[in-house]
Amino acid sequence: MALSAKATLHKIKQLSDEHDAPSQFAKQLGAQMSDNLDAMNQAIYQLVEQANSLDELQTLLADTHLSLDDVTELMAQAMATSELAGRADVANEAESEANE
Numbered sequence: 001m002a003l004s005a006k007a008t009l010h011k012i013k014q015l016s017d018e019h020d021a022p023s024q025f026a027k028q029l030g031a032q033m034s035d036n037l038d039a040m041n042q043a044i045y046q047l048v049e050q051a052n053s054l055d056e057l058q059t060l061l062a063d064t065h066l067s068l069d070d071v072t073e074l075m076a077q078a079m080a081t082s083e084l085a086g087r088a089d090v091a092n093e094a095e096s097e098a099n100e
Contacts, residue, residue: 029078036070
């Protein structure tokens with residue numbers, strides 16, 4: 001479930017009112033990443049259990065096209081979130097200074 005940049009920035013602003021936004025969003029992305037990696041590990045574990053030899057395991061792994069697309073997408077979201085959080089911090093700091 002990818003968020004648009006605008007939705008991500010909105011989420012960061014919403015969280016920053018309540019908590020440390022980058023930390024909270026990082027936790028959410030980490031949980032999503034963990035779920036994807038757990039599923040991938042489970043698939044590999046099943047192949048290890050199924051294989052009768054190392055050669056067979058290599059063949060099974062080669063035939064299994066484990067997708068890193070979800071992990072790649074989450075990493076891209078994390079990088080974009082980090083950049084947006086930095087921009088939000090700068091904007092908030094500039095606004096605070098302007099109000100002084």
